[in-house]
């Protein structure tokens with residue numbers, strides 16, 4: 001039984017002994033085995049080095065982590081928090097790739113040099129950010145339609161730097177033709193991969209992912225393609241893997257914070273969290289809290305930071321809405337800890 005069965009036979013696939021560190025596919029009558037990679041896409045404000053290190057320590061299952069984007073300030077300054085985030089001494093994960101958001105070759109080259117001095121050999125280019133503050137400045141997904149500008153930037157950075165370049169992008173900002181017009185240009189350059197989130201910027205996170213256009217992208221590109229979007233369960237992953245048996249890289253963003261066990265579950269073909277999940281989650285949460293408490297000044301900042309995670313953490317519990325509401329109401333660190341304790345006792349079915 002293999003993963004390239006016609007649609008509808010997914011249940012057979014689920015029951016088969018295929019483990020999902022490998023995908024099977026057929027090419028010219030032969031069955032091939034493909035090793036999959038699971039990547040962690042960045043969430044600015046969430047997946048900083050403290051989160052990544054603790055995630056890796058308690059849950060694992062991720063091959064490569066992407067750091068949230070660096071955006072240069074005036075005079076080519078990198079914010080100290082963004083510098084700290086990629087410092088090798090702060091990062092314990094096996095592979096980390098820094099990211100930049102820019103529409104300027106000079107900025108790219110400057111940042112490439114900076115990260116190369118830190119020991120990195122790849123810089124990921126963010127052409128995916130959907131927020132109007134960004135896109136109206138022709139950044140993130142707002143740049144995708146400017147294919148000649150992207151061409152010029154790639155021409156310069158490819159000739160003036162030896163850093164490996166990868167791109168994370170949406171299908172466009174206004175419409176899904178934008179990426180299809182861009183792909184022939186991208187085919188002219190050496191790129192490590194294209195991580196594609198198949199929505200347009202204007203959608204933000206609404207509506208559904210456009211799998212038809214994603215399929216078209218896999219046909220039109222010469223590059224390795226990584227799928228990214230809405231993977232929040234093993235079932236969802238298997239459905240996508242069945243649709244795209246040639247895709248070997250799978251990136252997860254929000255789903256990792258909402259269910260940190262997900263990459264390991266996908267790898268083991270598990271549909272349920274491990275039995276002792278709440279203990280592991282509790283230890284992870286404590287470690288994360290401790291690190292923020294040591295680094296942030298004042299309980300207001302610590303509370304704000306920890307509460308923000310619960311937009312996602314709440315989803316692993318049995319009544320996410322009530323759990324999130326309870327956390328939002330916590331007025332100080334003590335009541336926060338008490339609320340977390342009662343959540344970990346009462347909402348784990």
Ligand SMILES: Cc1cc2nc3c(=O)[nH]c(=O)nc-3n(C[C@H](O)[C@H](O)[C@H](O)COP(=O)(O)O)c2cc1C
Nearest residue numbers: 041042043044068069168228229230231252253254
């Ligand atoms: C709050 C937030 C912050 C994000 N920050 C970044 C970022 O810094 N760089 C980036 O490439 N993508 C960023 N993303 C996009 C995610 O990495 C990911 O591509 C997107 O959420 C779709 O994948 P998912 O459905 O698995 O979450 C962000 C998304 C959210 C919700």
